[in-house]
Amino acid sequence: xxxxTEFAEEIINFQKKNxxxxxxxxxxxxxxxxxxxxxxxxxxxxTDDDLKRIRDFMKTK
Numbered sequence: 001x002x003x004x005t006e007f008a009e010e011i012i013n014f015q016k017k018n019x020x021x022x023x024x025x026x027x028x029x030x031x032x033x034x035x036x037x038x039x040x041x042x043x044x045x046x047t048d049d050d051l052k053r054i055r056d057f058m059k060t061k
Contacts, residue, residue: 008040011054018061028060029053 015025022040026033031053038044039054046054 004039004042004045007046007051007054008042010058011036011040014058014061020061025054025057028057 011025015021022033022036025031026036029036029050031050035044035046035050039046039050
C-alpha cells in the first residue's frame with residue numbers, strides 16, 4: 001500500500017505543478033474522475049493499465 005501512497009502524492013504534486021483538476025487528469029488518461037479520486041485517497045489500488053495511462057499522461061506535460 002505504500003507504493004499507492006507515493007503514487008497518490010505524485011499525482012497530487014503533478015496536478016499542483018500543472019494547475020490541473022481531477023477532471024483534467026481523468027480526461028487526459030481516459031479514466032473516470034471517481035477512479036482518480038479513489039487512487040488519490042488510497043481506497044483503490046490502480047491496475048497496471050491505470051498506472052500506465054496516468055504515467056504516460058504525466059510525461060506529456
